[in-house]
Amino acid sequence: MHDLRSWLQEVERLGSLKRVQGADANLEIGIITELNCRRKGPALLFDSIPGFPQGRRILTGTILDAARLGLTLGHRGVDSSEELVARLEGKLTEYDQASANFPPREVAHGPVFENQGFGNDINLLQFPAPKWHEHDGGNYIGTGCVVMTKDPDSGRVNIGCYRVMVQDEKSVTVQISSAHHGAINLKKYRDRNEPAPVAVSFGHHPIYLVIGGIGVPYRVSEYAYLGAMLGEPVPVVCGKVTGLPIPADSEFAIEGFCPPNQFRSEGPFGEFTGYYGSGEEQEPVLEVKAVYFRNDPINLGAPPGRPPHDYSYMYSLIRSVMVKESLVKDGVPDVRGVWFHEASGVNFFAVVSIKQRFPGHARQAAYLTAQCQAAAGHLGRYVVVVDDDIDPSNLADVIWAMSTRSNPEKDIDLLRNTYSSTLDPVYPKGARKFFGSRAVIDACRPYDWIEDFPRVAESSEAEKQKVLKKWQELFG
Ligand SMILES: Cc1cc2nc3c(=O)[nH]c(=O)nc-3n(C[C@H](O)[C@H](O)[C@H](O)COP(=O)(O)O)c2cc1C
Known part of the structure; x- marks a missing residue:
């Protein structure tokens, strides 16, 4: 259930996955994704991306409809929003209450450790990072990513979906609105003049978009909430540099530190409002100390923009x-x-x-x-x-x-x-x-x-049903 590759197999069986070969990371992937979202099309798996090793893939359009969102949340065979809403009725409260019983399960090894790079071996430019929209100010390696940060006071680890822009071979910026828990955690380290540990998973089961994006209450750990949703603890590996928990079956992850006084220009970026809301701003730099990835890693893209968009x-x-x-x-x-x-x-x-x-x-x-x-x-x-x-x-x-x-x-x-x-x-x-x-x-x-109040000018359901039964050939 927590693995992206098994999710892809199921979606392919439903006929809802399309493979795209050779689309360019410079705008083409972004525009294809945008057009596909408007049409509520299939999930798109981009491969053979020019300039990048074969097999370094990007997946978009994962949860555009009730069937795929339902499948992602463990509800198979859903075919309308109404049905999915009904199946989820009362569930979020249940997950919240049950989460204390499902702390993440630490494991020594996981698929994400298949390939590892430290120090001079790190080159983020070898991973496709699209320029998603025409007027974006950079290349975004993280759009459907989840960012792990820690509260230095309580030790609580937070997971949030925040965008990540590539700055150079060994650093990225992370954009987090000041009210979000990740930003609060980074600020706590900054106030102590200490580097903040940060880990980012770029490819994972799309359920991470839900738990990283919906605003799980601060008292509840997102990993535990996810465990409650799945009915079993989430397996995590500990980052070898920061110790932060990373989904064991992540496709591709990085970890490192945000030094207290390092910021670099970030954005603008097409936003969920459908506009470029903010311009170029100074955002915290994450100096990457380790990179981990599965063979042929898949990066989960989820670019926002003029609605309807990816998420x-x-x-x-x-x-x-x-x-x-x-x-x-x-x-x-x-x-x-x-x-x-x-x-x-x-x-x-x-x-x-x-x-x-x-x-x-x-x-x-x-x-x-x-x-x-x-x-x-x-x-x-x-x-x-x-x-x-x-x-x-x-x-x-x-x-x-x-x-x-x-x-x-x-x-x-x-x-x-x-x-x-x-x-x-x-x-x-x-x-x-x-x-x-x-x-x-x-x-x-x-x-x-x-x-x-005036009566509605429409026949009653009972009368309509009688006529429909008699005139079936007209309405199918
Ligand atoms: C795919 C996706 C991308 C998002 N990108 C950002 C972002 O770049 N910056 C941000 O502050 N919030 C972003 N959000 C919204 C936050 O993830 C969301 O408000 C979340 O609840 C924040 O979690 P937190 O309260 O634990 O920090 C994004 C959400 C999703 C689903």
Whole structure:
């Protein structure tokens, strides 16, 4: 289950893997990936990359749909988002609670140790690092990578997905937003004027995109959370230089130290908002002291960009599940569903559907969807609350409800001074700030005269079924 190669075999059996020979790391791989994501195409395994040894491969488009995301999370045979959401119902809370029983299992050897390089043997330029988007400021060896850092106070190891740009043969930069746990750990070392140990795994089972990207609570170790998801402890090897745990079946990993005062220019890089949010910035340098890789290593690429992009579907589905779980935990009754729309860059447009039970129920669901912990710490913009006859993931349904059941002069509320980040495109560069705003749109029928609200001009399900049965040849 934790090995990328067994994942690839299963995906190939499903007919969802395509091999691409000879695409160039300079933009071609990036553009092919971008076009493929728009079409929700197969996973793409790039080989024979010009200028690099045969067999040093890059994989993209791993979790673009419900079937492949389901398979990644251990749920085979899923064919719709609705089904996957239903299968995951309550699971995230279970994983969180069970994680204490699944600390990672340290092993002496693992496939990642098949090839090892230290000191002068390290040459990162021998591994393909695409320039993914036309206006990127560098070559990114790490997009679907996971970065291991340590809290020097508690010893807790954090895993986060943060992008990694190649600087030269023996160094890279790691870009981590200041609020993320990896950045907090690096800063703690910097404050002590000590080098921070860092390890990066570049190729692994795509489940690492989920556990490194979704924001597992700080008190829970991501390795343990993953163990709880898999139902068994994750095998890890200890880096020979830093001692940091590295997935034993990683395809390709590095480790080293970020010296306290070393920064180099990084970016710009096409972001998940669909824009170049930040420009060229100074980011921490990781001096690489060891490189480990399997024979014919596969680097897992996951470039963001104008949505839908490589990991927007995963974010959309998992964020929707997390926020629904949070509403249920908070006791909000009769939540039919929550959906964060990929088209918005995931966080900017969310819809919550409820069966209204009392006056104020709709606004309660909407405000909590905007501000519960699973949503609040991310860029956000609009939350629409709809009745339970509306499928929150169906934009046509949602727009119909917004257009016909909300009255702008009384049904749009604004929340001010909410979380934002420098990636928010609505603030001019230089004036960017860390406060943003949210609009809540109540597109439910008004509760106080709901019985008198005009009847929907559509036949009942029972009548439709009768006609469908009789006229099967018309509809298939
Ligand atoms: C594929 C992928 C790439 C990401 N790239 C970055 C990045 O470059 N920098 C960053 O700060 N966050 C990035 N994120 C978001 C963080 O991984 C995410 O917010 C995560 O929860 C942070 O974990 P942490 O809170 O343990 O630091 C990325 C997420 C994914 C799934």
